Amino acid sequence: MLHEDVVCPFCACLCDDLKVETDNGTIVKVDNACDLGNHKFLTDDDHRLKEPIRRTPSGWTSATLQHAIDRTVEILLGADRPLLYGWSGTHGEAQSIGVHMAEVLGGVIDSTTSVCHGPSILAIQEVGHPGCTLGQVKNRADLVVYWGANPIEAHPRHMSRYTTYTDGFFLDRAFKERKVIVVDIRRTQTAEVADEFILIKKGGDYAVLSALRAIVRGKSDMIPATVAGVTKEQLLRIAEMCKKAKFGAFFFGMGITQTQGKYKNIRNAIELVDELNRHTKFTLTPMRGHYNVYGFNEVCTWMTGYPYAVDFCRGMAFYNPGETSAVDILARKECDACLVVASDPAAHFPKDAVRHLGEIPTVQIDPYPNTTTAFCELQIPVAVTGIDAQGTSYRMDGVPIRVKSILNRGYPTDTDILGEIYRRIKEAKRV
Amino acid sequence: MSELLIRHACVVDPVNRISGEIMDLAVRDGRIVESVSDRAEVIDAQGFLTMAGGIDSHTHICGTKVNFGRYMSPEDMRAGRTLKKGQMHSTSGYSVPTTYGNSYRYATMGYTAVLEGAMAPLEARHTHEEFMATPLQDTMANVLFDGNWPVMEAVRDRDVKRVAAIVAWVLTAVKGFAIKITNPGGTEAWGWGKNVTCIRDPVPYFEVTPAEIIETLIRANEILRLPHSVHLHCNNLGTPGNYSCTIGSMDVAPDLNKERQSLYVTHVQFHSYGGTSWKDINSKAHVVADAVNRKPHIVIDMGQMMFGKTTTMTADGPMEFNLYKLHHNKWSNHDVELETGSGIIPVYYSRKSIVNSVMWAIGLELALLIKNPEQCLLATDNPNGSPFVKYPEIIALLMSNPYRQAEIATLPPETESRISLPAIDRELDWNEIAMMTRAGQGRALGLRKLGRGHLGLGAIADIAIYPLSIGAIDPSKEYTRVIEALRLTRYTIKNGKVIARDGEILSNRNKTTIWVRPKIPEQHRMDHDPDFIRNFERYYTVRMSNYPVQEAYVPESTCIETEAVW
Ligand code: SF4
Numbered sequence: 001m002l003h004e005d006v007v008c009p010f011c012a013c014l015c016d017d018l019k020v021e022t023d024n025g026t027i028v029k030v031d032n033a034c035d036l037g038n039h040k041f042l043t044d045d046d047h048r049l050k051e052p053i054r055r056t057p058s059g060w061t062s063a064t065l066q067h068a069i070d071r072t073v074e075i076l077l078g079a080d081r082p083l084l085y086g087w088s089g090t091h092g093e094a095q096s097i098g099v100h101m102a103e104v105l106g107g108v109i110d111s112t113t114s115v116c117h118g119p120s121i122l123a124i125q126e127v128g129h130p131g132c133t134l135g136q137v138k139n140r141a142d143l144v145v146y147w148g149a150n151p152i153e154a155h156p157r158h159m160s161r162y163t164t165y166t167d168g169f170f171l172d173r174a175f176k177e178r179k180v181i182v183v184d185i186r187r188t189q190t191a192e193v194a195d196e197f198i199l200i201k202k203g204g205d206y207a208v209l210s211a212l213r214a215i216v217r218g219k220s221d222m223i224p225a226t227v228a229g230v231t232k233e234q235l236l237r238i239a240e241m242c243k244k245a246k247f248g249a250f251f252f253g254m255g256i257t258q259t260q261g262k263y264k265n266i267r268n269a270i271e272l273v274d275e276l277n278r279h280t281k282f283t284l285t286p287m288r289g290h291y292n293v294y295g296f297n298e299v300c301t302w303m304t305g306y307p308y309a310v311d312f313c314r315g316m317a318f319y320n321p322g323e324t325s326a327v328d329i330l331a332r333k334e335c336d337a338c339l340v341v342a343s344d345p346a347a348h349f350p351k352d353a354v355r356h357l358g359e360i361p362t363v364q365i366d367p368y369p370n371t372t373t374a375f376c377e378l379q380i381p382v383a384v385t386g387i388d389a390q391g392t393s394y395r396m397d398g399v400p401i402r403v404k405s406i407l408n409r410g411y412p413t414d415t416d417i418l419g420e421i422y423r424r425i426k427e428a429k430r431v
Numbered sequence: 432m433s434e435l436l437i438r439h440a441c442v443v444d445p446v447n448r449i450s451g452e453i454m455d456l457a458v459r460d461g462r463i464v465e466s467v468s469d470r471a472e473v474i475d476a477q478g479f480l481t482m483a484g485g486i487d488s489h490t491h492i493c494g495t496k497v498n499f500g501r502y503m504s505p506e507d508m509r510a511g512r513t514l515k516k517g518q519m520h521s522t523s524g525y526s527v528p529t530t531y532g533n534s535y536r537y538a539t540m541g542y543t544a545v546l547e548g549a550m551a552p553l554e555a556r557h558t559h560e561e562f563m564a565t566p567l568q569d570t571m572a573n574v575l576f577d578g579n580w581p582v583m584e585a586v587r588d589r590d591v592k593r594v595a596a597i598v599a600w601v602l603t604a605v606k607g608f609a610i611k612i613t614n615p616g617g618t619e620a621w622g623w624g625k626n627v628t629c630i631r632d633p634v635p636y637f638e639v640t641p642a643e644i645i646e647t648l649i650r651a652n653e654i655l656r657l658p659h660s661v662h663l664h665c666n667n668l669g670t671p672g673n674y675s676c677t678i679g680s681m682d683v684a685p686d687l688n689k690e691r692q693s694l695y696v697t698h699v700q701f702h703s704y705g706g707t708s709w710k711d712i713n714s715k716a717h718v719v720a721d722a723v724n725r726k727p728h729i730v731i732d733m734g735q736m737m738f739g740k741t742t743t744m745t746a747d748g749p750m751e752f753n754l755y756k757l758h759h760n761k762w763s764n765h766d767v768e769l770e771t772g773s774g775i776i777p778v779y780y781s782r783k784s785i786v787n788s789v790m791w792a793i794g795l796e797l798a799l800l801i802k803n804p805e806q807c808l809l810a811t812d813n814p815n816g817s818p819f820v821k822y823p824e825i826i827a828l829l830m831s832n833p834y835r836q837a838e839i840a841t842l843p844p845e846t847e848s849r850i851s852l853p854a855i856d857r858e859l860d861w862n863e864i865a866m867m868t869r870a871g872q873g874r875a876l877g878l879r880k881l882g883r884g885h886l887g888l889g890a891i892a893d894i895a896i897y898p899l900s901i902g903a904i905d906p907s908k909e910y911t912r913v914i915e916a917l918r919l920t921r922y923t924i925k926n927g928k929v930i931a932r933d934g935e936i937l938s939n940r941n942k943t944t945i946w947v948r949p950k951i952p953e954q955h956r957m958d959h960d961p962d963f964i965r966n967f968e969r970y971y972t973v974r975m976s977n978y979p980v981q982e983a984y985v986p987e988s989t990c991i992e993t994e995a996v997w
């Protein structure tokens with residue numbers, strides 16, 4: 001059976017033009033996706049955990065779904081300070097149940113945001129965010145800047161769908177008319193296709209952004225001959241390109257959010273874009289990673305007021321990343337149980353934090369075994385959103401798209417499992 | 432079958448010409464009926480003020496920019512927190528509360544239906560997700576058409592039928608309620624960092640004027656026989672001297688509908704400024720009010736500004752950037768491909784500022800100078816003029832000249848020569864307040880016949896009972912009692928069920944989302960139009976098949992089907 005306009009549940013480009021052929025409950029062919037998308041669809045079957053598993057003194061053994069849910073409920077109800085972490089690889093409806101659950105439990109909920117674009121959010125909370133949907137860039141931008149981002153490897157269709165290589169309404173020969181600037185600390189694949197590549201010394205983003213801001217403000221005489229390895233001549237040229245553009249689009253990735261300067265870098269980038277808006281049109285978009293990491297921020301915000309790292313222990317939402325974010329709570333050994341949903345913290349968190357995960361009862365709800373599995377007491381496999389579960393996902397620019405279910409592999413969805421756990425918790429708490 | 436009898440209600444229901452009569456109200460299965468059996472649940476209203484549930488015909492409570500207002504403002508979230516309690520979720524936010532915060536606060540103020548003022552069609556799914564998490568009000572969404580490319584192309588071709596067909600397709604696809612135009616043409620120009628100054632400026636590239644967009648959409652609206660009229664946020668918001676642009680925009684509107692207005696002009700306070708700069712800004716409310724008095728086919732809402740902290744958010748991207756350049760606080764912007772834009776900045780309206788004082792006076796002047804209260808509805812463009820929790824104060828100001836004079840006395844003395852408020856002694860009565868807060872909204876939104884905004888037989892039993900014996904107090908003198916009473920209902924009843932009592936929320940969920948599906952001749956539908964489809968697939972970044980909002984997003988749905996006159 002051929003499914004058209006399928007949405008790819010891999011990266012936050014959220015390409016929705018895939019053609020997927022299924023036959024007898026398996027995916028046999030995928031068209032239009034990039035390698036990452038292809039891989040997700042075509043190898044999905046090989047990696048799935050078949051049934052719930054639980055750890056015993058003698059190793060892993062299978063568990064019934066009933067037992068797995070009972071035990072999860074028991075762990076969560078027994079905890080003083082449960083942490084509900086992950087969420088970027090599932091649909092919004094499941095995320096929403098997670099937030100409700102955290103509230104009833106008086107626990108902490110956080111998403112992978114705190115280890116990717118958390119700093120971007122902190123910067124936005126200071127100075128705002130001049131953004132747009134990706135179609136604005138596609139149809140108008142004659143200048144695209146990728147800063148600390150390597151879309152060719154991390155968001156392979158970003159350039160062909162939304163920026164460099166796509167047609168645009170207001171551009172006659174889009175590919176020729178659009179200029180691309182790439183800024184990074186190493187010559188990435190994306191740098192190879194840039195019209196201008198700015199090679200910055202490691203940790204120099206803040207200084208280079210400041211220099212550009214100064215030039216745009218007409219203060220170029222104060223710029224030294226080189227800034228973090230970039231020549232003044234190049235900086236002047238870049239600033240001129242930006243000011244001359246009819247529509248400039250600035251994209252930034254983890255090469256700038258998670259390196260020296262962190263949120264200060266982003267604040268500086270936003271203020272540069274703000275400055276450029278006094279000369280021409282300029283927008284800025286974070287290159288969000290997981291296909292629905294932004295969705296968690298949206299859901300958590302309309303429910304609690306805050307995009308991530310929300311602590312309900314006071315009976316209302318309290319937010320203070322650095323204190324209420326998962327890594328910190330784990331490293332301080334503060335939480336006494338953890339529910340991991342749709343992410344793999346053990347693969348990304350610092351050692352101390354991961355060690356604590358192994359010391360407390362940790363349950364993982366995830367379709368696949370992963371690094372975190374080794375630190376869990378229990379894992380419940382679920383349907384994969386975008387393959388055998390449907391729901392809402394938010395693209396990196398905030399456009400919400402309904403991700404589809406194209407076959408049935410007999411797994412419950414995140415919504416089913418979390419809904420049942422939440423129901424049981426409410427029952428026990430008499431709410 | 433569920434039955435409810437409300438005894439000793441002091442009913443104010445202008446639609447049915449009931450003005451403060453003590454009577455019983457019988458409710459069966461969510462509707463007002465003649466009588467109920469003696470098994471009915473009984474509520475004693477103790478002679479308190481009883482009106483139909485409040486309807487907010489222009490507010491920002493759900494969707495992309497509202498949520499971004501929360502996202503970027505943890506300081507605002509901290510400023511309004513409540514604990515989880517009983518059925519109530521915890522809430523955050525003062526000027527942009529969380530969805531539950533909005534819903535609970537509206538419910539305890541007696542509001543049972545709200546119209547989200549601006550939904551970008553491409554992001555409609557988001558608005559509906561938040562509607563689902565707004566459990567106690569019926570929700571509707573204005574759909575933005577100010578910079579819609581296919582619409583502007585059809586306007587340029589003078590093809591009003593095609594405009595109607597596009598609108599029909601979009602409204603149906605996004606499950607929207609009405610046509611909204613925010614700074615027509617200006618949001619498209621903002622895609623290039625530009626703007627239009629008023630209704631005669633051509634939109635870059637598309638070569639249509641705002642006036643043409645407004646007029647054609649009004650005609651298309653009536654071809655589709657939509658319940659509501661076109662809902663207009665005029666060009667040039669918040670600029671000294673903009674009143675003439677506002678009047679010019681009103682002049683564009685033909686009178687095409689006998690049952691309601693043909694044009695709804697929103698937050699007119701922000702559009703009634705005289706003067707040439709911030710230095711000499713003054714009120715032109717009397718001129719605008721005169722125009723409205725002469726045009727029964729226009730309805731406006733006040734867009735009242737109240738002093739204090741709030742967040743401004745609108746689809747009017749260029750206006751927000753200009754405002755940002757004045758305030759230097761923080762600025763977010765979000766342009767939406769082929770459709771519209773939006774911007775957000777936090778603001779503080781100070782009574783020490785002459786400009787803000789003039790703004791405050793203008794909203795009140797409009798309401799007091801427009802003769803028919805159904806032509807000037809009460810709203811603050813929540814949260815732009817102020818958060819909706821200030822409605823009780825606004826009502827008290829409208830009912831009490833002494834209250835107004837006391838407030839005027841706190842403003843900079845230079846204000847007085849720029850406004851006419853000090854000389855206006857009109858005091859509105861409860862009938863007029865009911866018209867400005869529910870009855871008028873019922874009419875303006877085209878929902879009166881569907882039983883909204885009044886308490887006649889067959890009406891939907893959305894009822895607000897406020898702890899106030901109106902016969903025993905003089906609102907002119909005892910305005911603080913009016914404010915207290917309107918802040919918190921004794922009972923808020925929705926579909927015949929009590930959802931709030933004395934500030935406590937008693938229901939998990941009681942709502943529907945109202946949307947429209949206009950039917951047009953099959954051969955004109957955009958789903959079969961090769962041009963429309965080709966351009967859609969070429970220039971949008973989502974596939975046309977993935978664009979419509981699925982049924983899953985309106986689990987409680989009231990679809991109004993209309994038959995177009997083609
Ligand atoms: S770019 Fe991202 S969303 Fe698009 S196909 Fe590749 S992995 Fe999937």
Ligand SMILES: [Zn+2]
Nearest residue numbers: 489548745812
């Ligand atoms: Zn508005």
